[in-house]
Every structure is written in structure tokens, then in C-alpha cells.
Amino acid sequence: MSLANKVTLFRIILVPMILVLASLDSGATGLAGDWGQVAAVILIFIASASDGIDGYLARRYGISRLGKIMDPLADKLLIILIMVMDAGRFELTRVAPWMVACVVTRELIVQTLRVYAAECDRPLHSNFLGKAKTSSQMIAVVAVHLSLALRAFPPVPGTEGAYWDFFMSSDVPFTVAMLYLSVFLTILSGLVYLWQNRKIITEGDQQ
Structure with a gap:
């Protein structure tokens, strides 16, 4: 297994660890109760960084067939x-079920098209929006969990008022904006992908 694939596998292993840590809640206040959120956001940062690292390694040393499958799989497992x-905790995260539905639907459609194209032995056209979509989703996930993790720490002296209340709110403008931007790019990239590969859909294996 190449070094790039090992990094990708490491990212996949991090996913269940993140889910377990992010779901921990002892009921206590402060770091004693929210240490799982802090640990989770640290692992999310590491997982996000590893995406760039394995991409760099793959470009430098060559992309393997296994890497072509594992890398997007790792991204989708992490994000979805x-x-x-x-x-399931919309009040804290502002991640609405319809947002998840858009992401899952897009990925199912695109993956189905990829399988169909492979069966028909037809090349697929990709676009930069796919990378932009993944990047925006990563940033949105990090922003959501960073907000949750910061609640474990006491307010900085002098910020106990409206500023701290705003910063600790689940409606932080940047976080909400990134969530909506990621969903927009998810839908847009999916539509563009379908349009670019429309001949595969209409013609199938006809050359």
C-alpha cells in the first residue's frame, strides 16, 4: 500500500473515533462535560489536513487505482x-435534515453515474466544483464543531457580555453561511456533473 493510501486509510479510521467523541456528553459543564467535543474537533482538523496530504503524496508519487476509490470514500464517510x-441535534449545530438529504442524494446520483460509465467503458468529465464542494463541506463541518468545542472553555475576561453570547451561539453567521454555501455547491456541482456527462446518460455504451 502506498504512503498516500495509508494516509487515506488513517482518515477513514478517524471517522468512527470522531463520531464517538462528538456524541459524548457527561452532563457536566465546562471542559469536564464537553471534552469529547474538543477532542472531536481536533481529530476533524487532522482528518481535513490529511486530505490535502494524501492528495499531495498521490500527485508526487502517482495515483493508484485503490487511491482513486479510497480518497473520495474517505471524504464522503467523514462529511456525511x-x-x-x-x-439529530439541529438546535446546537444548525445542520438541517434537508441539508443532509441534498448531500446524500447528490453523492448517490454521482456514484451511480460513475458505476454506469465504468460498465459502459466511457470516460467521465469532472469539474473544479467538485473540489470546491468538498472543501466547503469540510470547512462547514469544522466550523460547526469548533463552535461546539469552544463551549467547553470559560469566557475570556472582558467578553462575558453580548460578544461572548454571540460567539457561543449556534447561529454564528460564518458557520451558517458555510453550511448554506456547501449545500449550494453540492447541488450545483451535481447538476454541472450531470450536464457534462449527459451523453453517457442518453447514449450509454453506444459509441
Whole structure:
């Protein structure tokens, strides 16, 4: 197994660890009760960074067939499973079920098209929006869980008022904006992907 694939496998292993840590809640206040959120966001940062690392290694040393499958799988597992969990606590995360539905539907359609194209031995066209979509989703997930993790710490002296209340709110403008932007790019990239590969859909294996 190449070094890039080992990094990707490491990212996949991190996913269940993140889910377990992010779901921990002892009921206590402060770091004693929310240490799981802090640990989870640290692992999310590491997982997000590893995405860039394995991409760099793959470009430098060559992309393997296994890597072509594992890398997008790792991204989707990380993003979708965390968003599904977050949708169950909308009051804290602002991740709505319909957002998760958009992400899952897009990925199912695109993956189905990829399998069909492979069966028909037809090349697929990709676009930069796919990378932009994944990046925006990663940033949104990090922003959501960073907000949750910060609640474990006491307010900085002098910020106990409205500023701290705003910063600790689940409606932080940047977080909400990134969630909506990620969903928008998810839908847009899916539509563009379908349009670019429309001949495969209409013609199938006809050359």
C-alpha cells in the first residue's frame, strides 16, 4: 500500500473515533462535560489536513487505482456521517435534515453515474466544483464543531457580555453561511456533473 493510501486509510479510521467523541456528553459543564467535543474537533482538523496530504503524496508519487476509490470514500464517510449525526441535534449545530438529504442524494446520483460509465467503458468529465464542494463541506463541518468545542472553555475576561453570547451561539453567521454555501455547491456541482456527462446518460455504451 502506498504512503498516500495509508494516509487515506488513517482518515477513514478517524471517522468512527470522531463520531464517538462528538456524541459524548457527561452532563457536566465546562471542559469536564464537553471534552469529547474538543477532542472531536481536533481529530476533524487532522482528518481535513490529511486530505490535502494524501492528495499531495498521490500527485508526487502517482495515483493508484485503490487511491482513486479510497480518497473520495474517505471524504464522503467523514462529511456525511458527521452531518447525519449533527442533524439529530439541529438546535446546537444548525445542520438541517434537508441539508443532509441534498448531500446524500447528490453523492448517490454521482456514484451511480460513475458505476454506469465504468460498465459502459466511457470516460467521465469532472469539474473544479467538485473540489470546491468538498472543501466547503469540510470547512462547514469544522466550523460547526469548533463552535461546539469552544463551549467547553470559560469566557475570556472582558467578553462575558453580548460578544461572548454571540460567539457561543449556534447561529454564528460564518458557520451558517458555510453550511448554506456547501449545500449550494453540492447541488450545483451535481447538476454541472450531470450536464457534462449527459451523453453517457442518453447514449450509454453506444459509441
